Each structure stands twice: as C-alpha cells, then as structure tokens.
Amino acid sequence: MDILWVLAHPDPCSLNGRLRDAALPRLRAGGHRVVESDLYRMGFDPVLTSADLSGEPPPPGTPVSDWQRSGYREGRLTDDIRTEQAKLREAELVVLQFPLWWYGVPAILKGWFDRVLVNGFAFGVRDPGTGRVRKFGDGGLVGRRGLAVVTAGDRPGALGPRGISGHVEDVLFPLLHGTFHYTGMAALRPHLLSSVHHWPAGQLEREVDRLVARVDGAAAEEPIGYRTLAGGDYDEHHVLRPDVAPGLTGNEAHRLDLGAGSGGDGGRRGAAQPAASR
Amino acid sequence: MDILWVLAHPDPCSLNGRLRDAALPRLRAGGHRVVESDLYRMGFDPVLTSADLSGEPPPPGTPVSDWQRSGYREGRLTDDIRTEQAKLREAELVVLQFPLWWYGVPAILKGWFDRVLVNGFAFGVRDPGTGRVRKFGDGGLVGRRGLAVVTAGDRPGALGPRGISGHVEDVLFPLLHGTFHYTGMAALRPHLLSSVHHWPAGQLEREVDRLVARVDGAAAEEPIGYRTLAGGDYDEHHVLRPDVAPGLTGNEAHRLDLGAGSGGDGGRRGAAQPAASR
Numbered sequence: 001m002d003i004l005w006v007l008a009h010p011d012p013c014s015l016n017g018r019l020r021d022a023a024l025p026r027l028r029a030g031g032h033r034v035v036e037s038d039l040y041r042m043g044f045d046p047v048l049t050s051a052d053l054s055g056e057p058p059p060p061g062t063p064v065s066d067w068q069r070s071g072y073r074e075g076r077l078t079d080d081i082r083t084e085q086a087k088l089r090e091a092e093l094v095v096l097q098f099p100l101w102w103y104g105v106p107a108i109l110k111g112w113f114d115r116v117l118v119n120g121f122a123f124g125v126r127d128p129g130t131g132r133v134r135k136f137g138d139g140g141l142v143g144r145r146g147l148a149v150v151t152a153g154d155r156p157g158a159l160g161p162r163g164i165s166g167h168v169e170d171v172l173f174p175l176l177h178g179t180f181h182y183t184g185m186a187a188l189r190p191h192l193l194s195s196v197h198h199w200p201a202g203q204l205e206r207e208v209d210r211l212v213a214r215v216d217g218a219a220a221e222e223p224i225g226y227r228t229l230a231g232g233d234y235d236e237h238h239v240l241r242p243d244v245a246p247g248l249t250g251n252e253a254h255r256l257d258l259g260a261g262s263g264g265d266g267g268r269r270g271a272a273q274p275a276a277s278r
Numbered sequence: 279m280d281i282l283w284v285l286a287h288p289d290p291c292s293l294n295g296r297l298r299d300a301a302l303p304r305l306r307a308g309g310h311r312v313v314e315s316d317l318y319r320m321g322f323d324p325v326l327t328s329a330d331l332s333g334e335p336p337p338p339g340t341p342v343s344d345w346q347r348s349g350y351r352e353g354r355l356t357d358d359i360r361t362e363q364a365k366l367r368e369a370e371l372v373v374l375q376f377p378l379w380w381y382g383v384p385a386i387l388k389g390w391f392d393r394v395l396v397n398g399f400a401f402g403v404r405d406p407g408t409g410r411v412r413k414f415g416d417g418g419l420v421g422r423r424g425l426a427v428v429t430a431g432d433r434p435g436a437l438g439p440r441g442i443s444g445h446v447e448d449v450l451f452p453l454l455h456g457t458f459h460y461t462g463m464a465a466l467r468p469h470l471l472s473s474v475h476h477w478p479a480g481q482l483e484r485e486v487d488r489l490v491a492r493v494d495g496a497a498a499e500e501p502i503g504y505r506t507l508a509g510g511d512y513d514e515h516h517v518l519r520p521d522v523a524p525g526l527t528g529n530e531a532h533r534l535d536l537g538a539g540s541g542g543d544g545g546r547r548g549a550a551q552p553a554a555s556r
Contacts (some may be wrong), residue, residue: 165516
C-alpha cells in the first residue's frame, strides 16, 4: 500500500518515536511504500493564519473557508501546505500516530487538519452532475483509508464502551466521523495502545508486532459503518429522517453497523434496540 | 463574576472578533470582571515541547506528563504558561470562544490546553486524606465553570440530537467531559451559533444579546450532569459498575441527567430507558 504516516510527538525517544522507528522498516520490507510527515521534526506550524496565502492577503472579515478555497484553486497556498496535500493525494492509507492529549490530537496535528485539509481540496467539492456537495462518505479524499494509532495513559477499560473516559470511538468521533468520514475517507477502528506508562517487559515488542499486523491488514478491514449523506438517511436539513433509527440519538444513530440499520425495516429494527446494543 | 475569556480566531474583523468586541463591554458594564486571552493577538505558541521547561531539559524518553509536573512544581514552566495558569486561578467562569474547525477547537486553542493545563495544576492532584486522584468532577480547576461559545457554518439541525454532524454535546465531548469535567470544572451546555455564513440582517445584534444574557446567567445555570469518579458509579478499572445504567453505552451512559440515573434504582430506571431519551 501507499501509506502516509503522520507522527505527532515532540520526543523521538518517546514510546511513540520508538514504535514508529520499529514499525516502519518492517512495513517497508513487507512491500509498503511509506511516506512520512513527522510533524515535530519538520517544525510544522499548526497555526492557521492568512499568511497561509501568498500574495495579496484576503480582505479582513473574509470567512477563512472562502480564502482557503481561493488560495487552493489559485495555487497560492504556502509550500508546506501544498507538500502535505501532495502526500495525501498519493496515499491509500493515512496513519495518524499520536498520544491522546486532552482526549484529542496534539495541537500540531490539529493544525495540520486546519491548514492542509482546505475547502476545495478535502471538502467543499461538488458532484459535477447533480451539483450536490460531496461530504460524509464522499469528498476530496475519497478512496483513502484513515487509521488513528493512539497511545494513552488511561487503562484499557477507561476508554472502553462503559469506561469513564468515554469509548475511544466516541472520544475520537470528531476525527473518525468529522474528519475521515467527512472527507470521504474510510474510517478504520482506532488502534489503541493503553496504560503506556505501565508496560511490562516485552510489551513494546508485542505492540510493534500488533501494529505492523494491523497496518498490513488495513486494506482488507471493514471500516466503521457510518451513514453517508448520499445514502438518503438524512433530510434536507441534514437531520436523520424520522423513519431512520427512529427516536435514536447519540453517535450510534449515525452508524449502519450497530443494528440500527438504515431507513425502512432497518430503522424499525433500530427502534426496538436501544443504543446500548454496541 | 470573574471571567477568563479565551478567543481563538485569526481575524479580529471576523464574526467571532465582532461578537467579542460587542459582548465584552456590555459584560464589564454589567459588573463582571473580564480578563482576556486573545490567543492569536498574543501570538500564543500552541506547540508543546520540552522548551516549555526552563533550565535543564528533561532526559529523552521522559513522559511528557512527568516533566510538565516537575516543571510546574519547581516553577520552571515558561512565563507564557504561568501567565495563563494565573488567569485560570482567578477565574470563576472560563469562556472559550472559537470557530468549530474539523469538529473541534482550532490548533491554537488545543495547544493552550496541551501546554497550560499541566499535571499537578489542572489534573493529577490528590486528596490529601485518601491519596486518591481527583479527576472527573474534581481536580485542579474545581469551583470554576466552563462555557464553550462555538460558531459553526453548519445549519443548526446538523449539530442537533439527530443531525449528520453529531450532536454538539457529543462532538465536544472531549472538551466538555474530557477537559472541563476532567479538571473539576462544571461543564455548561455549549453556546452554539450556527449557519454563520448565512445570517440575515440584525442577526449579529441578536446573537450579541443572546450571548450577553447567557454569560450573565452562567453562574445560576445547571451544568451538564456528568457522573463523577468520586460518586461511586465506576469500579476500580474506571468502568461503570454493572448495576449503573446497565447495558448502556455511549456518552449518555456517563450522564446522571438523562434518565439513566445512578446506581441502584436509578440504574434500573436507566436500563428501562434507551439512550434515545435525550
């Protein structure tokens, strides 16, 4: 596979750095082409400003999304942004490896989304036939798969379905659903490494094996089954139609693979089954 | 009230900038003391590195949380971090005002969490009697309230309970539950301003009124009723006890105010009621 591997950790000697250092040579030896964005090593600037646009600055008050869109179309985005966009174009699998800080990605990675995934490139693209905006299951990054590789100090149960931190798939909903799925990428289940401050001897080696096996099999994996905008489950206000998983709310309502089903029969099955079905 | 108002938008002429400019004088005139952190204007650096620690750098491989903790205790964190911590100490209400980018906070604000809310200050504090870690409903920022003021291009329904983007309280779960509640702050319901690119004439003025009224009443508001670690609903693995909201998963399982109740009778009430009750 063509893999873009994005790492967001300040310390190359960290557990994250060592995992990456051990996993990538094995993946390459296994035949994958791996391109890296080691954001800290690159000194990537995560702060979106109008300086992302070369030449004439946008007039004050212009919505950010608007000038990013023009900047993309006119080839006026800065080189660091265009380089990352080129890497994304080539990738079949995008791996985001990061420590879970404040139940999300480190700022340097959040800013990679903010600055690189601009309107007209990752989203805001339209179907030439219907003119409809392609998002949620379709978009500028369609055809790619997204895998979050996440290290956490939390014990494993704390990020499980009934854990105090929230289930990892709910905690990462803005990434899995709001970023991967939103731009058309297939969101794979997060690859979680927990209790990272209390690993016994041999655990790092076992985790390297597990990570390499996971990435090796990523092309064949079933992604998280989020509903798509084009699938017809949402109305013109972008709200679930009443007959789709009726009465259900929460992140589960947006999944086809949790027994909630789609419209019609599937929806009625969903109604009979509480969100607890996961 | 003593308010810390954190704004994360690059453009002072943006809708966010204009809202802040209109709301703050009225709040001050109303008797509130408002301290500001305009992160872009301050040039706040959101990238956590070991340079956050003055003097001897931490040995490579030291967990970030560990050296942040020592740095805090030894007074070795950089001045920009200590200044923000001092503002937080004085605040009764922390307002975070930001545009929703990739269904989360802009990188400059994420990095404010990463760098300022360090171990030993915002979390990782222990009860002197029992030695137990104080988190989820208790912690270094207990006694404060947190209010997210969020602008979104999405139409209102898209961020509603059955909207395609996910309910705003689920999308912001990492902030509301994983940051506010985790550090002991009372998480208020997010103040959402939607369809911001399609406001009719007069809408800005109405939104300023609504925002000022919301902040004026923030001290008396009922916060989101997340379960607390000290409340006894979680076991020693930080997983909900089987008799608490039995069978329920998803973010709703961590709330006392959605009919799921606490252990015992409350738990059984929860079992009879699907998560859809919201």
